[in-house]
Amino acid sequence: MKKIDLMYKTSEIIAKYGITESRLKEYLIQQNILVLNEDEISTKNFQTILPLIEKTEDRIEKKLKKAEASYLYNTDKNKVSIYQDDAISFLKKIPTNSVDIIVTDPAYSGMNEKLKLGKGRIIGKYADKGTENGKWFGEFEDTEENYNIFLSECKRILKKSTGHIYIMFDSYSLLSLGNVVRSHFDVKNLITWDKVNIGMGHYFRRRHEYVIFATNQNTRKIKNRKFPDVWRFKRIHSSKYPTQKPVEVFQAMIHASSQEGFTVCDPFLGSASSAIAAIKNNCNFIGCDISDKSIELSSLRISEYLNTGKDNLQTKSMAVDDNIFWE
Ligand SMILES: C[S@@+](CC[C@H](N)C(=O)[O-])C[C@H]1O[C@@H](n2cnc3c(N)ncnc32)[C@H](O)[C@@H]1O
CATH class of the missing domain: 1.10.238 (Recoverin; domain 1)
Incomplete structure (x- = not known):
């Protein structure tokens, strides 16, 4: 034929x-x-x-002008912009084939469901900090249908020649949504983030989360074949922002996949740990979050880091091993 x-x-x-x-x-x-x-x-x-x-590097800026940037930072080495928006609506404003790396830690609603006890209360110290109906923050609707829309937008904006994506999952969301990633990307590995210290849970207390690593139909390798698929970084206790992840988790992703000047995107910004990691790797960054608190804390954190080199939300390293990721 x-x-x-x-x-x-x-x-x-x-x-x-x-x-x-x-x-x-x-x-x-x-x-x-x-x-x-x-x-x-x-x-x-x-x-x-x-x-x-x-x-065409200014394409992102030109297109995103339609969206209202909450904060824009421009230094010799980094261009960083953050937006208050819903993840899917934000991704839709980004040009096709324009981002090198996506690193993201979505707010799966399944996770909050599981954390509710009895009458649907959120337990723990963040219970009274919720902004919407006693929830920690607005949730991303993690139905398979919505997740497929989210992933197809991620695929569209990721460059074909360089695109790498890292998506974080807790155990519940991995079981329900992890396989969906395979219909959009070439999944290369499932990484375990060992948080070193034990957390909550009735049936075996939680000490880890997962990261799916995938490429956008390219064969671009990561920086070093020595990197293992179990990462040991301590969890953050008493963070100002609930679910704040150590910068090192995102640094491991970005360091493994980036070259200087790459554009990194995180559509679930939270406290901007991913943005700090991008800056540390001399990358440009674009990100969004739906919550007021996130944008407020993130803008302070990013501007202080760019001006003084100090990270006001994570003052010490969470790495426990000799760090083979960026030695
Ligand atoms: C798990 S947290 C991210 C934490 C972040 N990695 C950090 O280190 O701080 C998920 C974030 O997604 C945000 N979020 C929830 N629904 C969203 C939506 N529809 N679009 C964009 N962001 C959303 C929440 O406000 C929350 O900040």
Whole structure:
């Protein structure tokens, strides 16, 4: 049977990827790319123009102008911007094929369900800090349908040539949603984050969480083949923001997958631990969170870190082993 070669229309590429017509035309001539029927290029030739599409670095800023940035920071090394928005609505505003790495720790509603006892109370010291109906924070609706929409948006914005994604899961959400990740990305490993100190739980007290690591159809390797798939970083006690994760967890992800100048995205920002990790790795960062408290604490944390090098929400390292990740 004759294989049909899919065609890409240049007009659609211009609209979808936000590059100018003249720049695309110039590139097609430079690369000797054949244009058929005045407006069409083959799949193979589309692969050749991916580097051009991915290089247009101000595309994210231009497109996100439509969204209202809560805070923007610009230094010699880092561009950091955070937005108050719902994760899916935020991802929809980001251009296709524009982000190198996604690292994220979603607020699965299943987890909060499990943490409710008896009449649906949240237990523990954050119980009185809730903003919405006594909940810690707004939750992401973690039905399979919504999760599929979330993942397809992540896939769309991740660059094809470099895109890596790290998604955190507790045991409940891993069992219900972990397999969905496979229908969008090439899952390469399931990492265990060992929190060293024991937590709560009636049937075997919890001491770990998971991270799914996957690529966006590329074969780009991580930085070092020595990195193990069990990470030991102490959990944070008495944090100002509930569910604050150690910066080291995100540093391990970003360090393994980044090069200087990469763009990292976290659509469930929380207290901005991922943003601090991106800055430490000389990457640019874009992130969002739905909660007022998150944006307020994150902006203070990021600006103080950029100005003084001090992290006001995590004053000491949570690493316990000799650190093979960024020695
Ligand atoms: C598990 S916490 C992230 C904690 C973060 N990794 C840290 O280290 O601080 C999840 C975050 O998702 C936010 N969130 C909940 N629903 C959301 C939604 N629909 N869109 C964006 N953020 C949401 C919550 O406000 C919360 O800050």
